[in-house]
Amino acid sequence: MVVMAFQWAKTGCAALLMAAVAGAAACANDLTHVRFGAHDDFSRVVIEADRPIEFDAFVLAEPTPRLVVSLPGAAWRVADLANGQGRGHGLFEEFRFDPSGHNPRVIFNLEGPARIVQEMTLDPAGGGYRMVVDIAPAPREEFVELAGFPERSQTLTQLLAEVADVTPDLGLCRRPRIVVDPGHGGRDPGALQRHGGGHEADVNLAAALELRALLNATGRFDVVLTRETDVFIELEDRVRIARAAQADMFISLHADAAGSHTARGAAVYVLSSQGVDRSRTRAQREGDWFLPESEHRPAEVNEILFDISMGDKLNRSRQFASELLAEVRTVSALLRDHPEHRGFLVLLDAQFPAVLFEMGFMSNPQDARNLNDANHRRRLMASIVAALEDHFPDCGARTNYAANSTAAPAR
Ligand SMILES: [Zn+2]
Incomplete structure (x- = not known):
């Protein structure tokens, strides 16, 4: 036996x-x-x-x-x-x-x-x-x-059902909610333009608006933007918006800058193991900031919830990052052909999978030209849509109970 x-x-x-x-x-x-x-x-x-x-x-x-x-x-x-x-x-x-x-x-x-x-x-x-x-x-x-x-x-x-990314599998199809986060904005312009066009914050916003339009056109996703104008938003508020929206995927859009103008190409980042440690420490220290209404629960339960949630988040983030790179490479040069690991704050939350997409280098003349070109941005954003369509099952016109949940605050 x-x-x-x-x-x-x-x-x-x-x-x-x-x-x-x-x-x-x-x-x-x-x-x-x-x-x-x-x-x-x-x-x-x-x-x-x-x-x-x-x-x-x-x-x-x-x-x-x-x-x-x-x-x-x-x-x-x-x-x-x-x-x-x-x-x-x-x-x-x-x-x-x-x-x-x-x-x-x-x-x-x-x-x-x-x-x-x-x-x-x-x-x-x-x-x-x-x-x-x-x-x-x-x-x-x-x-x-x-x-x-x-x-x-x-x-x-x-x-567990309270933890947003482990919605009970009731055999229903939940329409995926995509939170798009255009980096920087307002008093924070991000990487400065050196080759004409706008600063990084402008490029990120233009790309995000394009991405929302393309996602809406599929009829398959609910889309929430962390900002839709040129305003400054704290990083932690971006995370709160994604959590309030019960994000199924969080995509932060950025454009890179380097000292040398030869560096170019797109890159995708997911949470690093140091980031996981930072997230856990923070959760413990700040009364489980990453788990809602957690203060009345035993620490043991919170720890288990955190670990399960974080494990699922990492798996899904890494899988999507790879799928995204496979699509992006058909329309853009890549800085690296594999996802990189970083501890960026917007990636820390255990509740939803998250990637940070650096669309190219503002400091590289060719990349800057592309990033300021609406046609190129549309192709780049279409590659994100293709990756999302691959990643999430198609609910079609079936049950959408996402409509019951709270919408993100308007920004
Ligand atoms: Zn940036």
């Missing part, structure tokens, strides 16, 4: 023990094995540690079925699994461990809706202490009902 096992090397704790002069109490629990068993009516995961751990197990319904096993104080020492990821068995698909925050945890993607039928801790029998969780398939409605922390009045499913 037990078909797969993974071994964690027991190095960290032993090394600490040897180094400690007095007391090994600070030494964390090392997780030593994870193994799975598939039975006719349930699947089991066994996590082994060298000390008993009071763990918390719960299922999440959204955005995809998952089992989370929270293991306070546990240390994960991965020997033969790169990045702490592995494959499950039975109802368990792949898993990964997440050492971030105060509650290390293992997150298992599940084959489908499931419920926990048994959880227990067993003393060693030739191995380590065993934490056992059995799950069985559950009807979707029941799963959604059960999903969440035990003994909490508000389920995690509801909490």
Whole structure:
């Protein structure tokens, strides 16, 4: 019945023990094995540690079925699994461990809706202490009902639904809402024009208006601009607008400048890992600025929500960035043919996927000519539309419940 096992090397704790002069109490629990068993009516995961751990197990319904096993104080020492990821068995698909925050945890993607039928801790029998969780398939409605922390009045499913980018998948098609952010404006002109035409802020705005017109013409998207005139808007306000609009994709438009006028071509940026750290620190310090109405929730829940939301955001941002570059390269020179990672503030929010598109260099004569040419801008913006059409499923005339949500403040 037990078909797969993974071994964690027991190095960290032993090394600490040897180094400690007095007391090994600070030494964390090392997780030593994870193994799975598939039975006719349930699947089991066994996590082994060298000390008993009071763990918390719960299922999440959204955005995809998952089992989370929270293991306070546990240390994960991965020997033969790169990045702490592995494959499950039975109802368990792949898993990964997440050492971030105060509650290390293992997150298992599940084959489908499931419920926990048994959880227990067993003393060693030739191995380590065993934490056992059995799950069985559950009807979707029941799963959604059960999903969440035990003994909490508000389920995690509801909490997750509040986080904009994990809208429950109800089988309905939600019309994608695209927030277009023309960089700079007002007292901040951005990169200055050196080869005729307008400054960067003007170019960004002209491009954004063009992009909105093209997106509206498809009839497939709702479009929100962070500014539609030459006004100054704080970066954080741009993020707030996108959040209020429940953005499905945030696209910030910029034009670059370099000391040398030979540098040219378009580039696409997504959030870097340093940016993720900055976002998490900021969320903790400022009372979870990135998670609405979070102050009444336990920090543990906020951390999990943040990590899940951020993980999904990164995946979707990177995927869209690649799709965007594939389209842009057909109409423009590229500075780089792969997405670059940066910690730009407008990319930090965990709630929506975001890219920053540098359309070319104001400091390069050829790029500047192109950026000031309406025809070129239209081709460039059409490449964004093509990438968005590829990225989002076509709802056609079907249900659009986006209309119920609050519109962004007019700017
Ligand atoms: Zn700029």
